[in-house]
Amino acid sequence: MDDPDCDPHRLERTYAEFPVINAVFSGWARTYRRFVRPMLSTTAPTRVLDIGSGGGDLARALAGWARRDGLRMRVVASDPDPRALAYVRNLxxxxxxxYRDELSSDLLAAGERFxxxxxxxxxxxxxxxxxxxxLHDSERLAPVSLHADITRGRLAYAGFGMLTWPFFRDSLIREDGxxxxxxxxxxxxLERVIPEGWSALPQGPFRYLLAHGIPRG
Incomplete structure (x- = not known):
């Protein structure tokens, strides 16, 4: 997906299939319940920035969960890739x-806060x-940051390869994953290189949260 010359049809199919793959593998529903929902209010809207938002599925999921819970949230989903912006604006x-196309540094320079x-x-x-x-920009854009990603490992690699092998033939999901x-x-x-105040929190065997502004425990 990072290749600017990748097949545009397969890229669009990848964006379209992200909601399925992330619902199964990303763990954001649990992260929302544990870390995000306690921050929200029924009166004042909580402003959230989703950096590198791609097809926008995380932003839409967070806003939808908050709305379901009767809580107020506004999400800015920002990705500098014009292909991502073109995709989400057709939804x-x-x-x-x-949906926006700024870098985190652009938002910081513009005085945006979340x-x-x-x-x-x-x-x-x-x-x-x-x-x-x-991490520098995140600290200055908001008091709380949650950057979720995959933990490298042979079992994660083999398991993802096996589970996705029969599917996603028309997209980049499997090879990109x-x-x-x-x-x-x-x-x-990450714990050896991240600045003071950040924590790399394991989220089961295959994922972690790079977190700032939440209690270590």
Whole structure:
């Protein structure tokens, strides 16, 4: 998906299939219940930034869960890839979600502020300086940040490959997912390099949250 010359049809199918794959593998429903929902209010809207939002499925899920619970949330789903923005702008409007194309540094320079910054499967795409920039910007954009990603491991790689082999033939889900697992980190590796105040919290054997602004326990 990072290749600007990848097949546009398969890329669009990948965006369309992300809601299915993330519902099964991402664990965001639990993360919402544990960390996000306690921040929300029935009166004042909580402002959330989804960095690297891709097809926007996480932003729509968070806004939908909050609405179901009678809580107020506005999500800015931002991705600088023009292909992602073109895809989401062709979807039906999603209540509580605004699609943008700025980088986190652009939003920070513009004086934007949020209550919560999130991302899904962004960290493994970043080299060390880019990760440092993401964490720097996140701290300044919001008091709480939750960056979710995959934990690298042979079992995760083999399991994802086996479970997705019969499916997703018309998209990049399987090959991109396997590449993502190969590039991803382990929580202990991140703990050695992340700034003070950040924690790499294991979320079961296959995922972690890179978190800031929540109690360590």
């Amino acid at each position: 039906p409007p999603a209540e509580g979600v605004d 209550d919560l910054v999130v991302s899904n499967h962004v960290v493994h795409h970043l080299d060390a300086p880019q990760l440092a920039d993401l 396997l590449g993502s697992i190969r590039r991803s980190h382990r929580p202990a590796e």
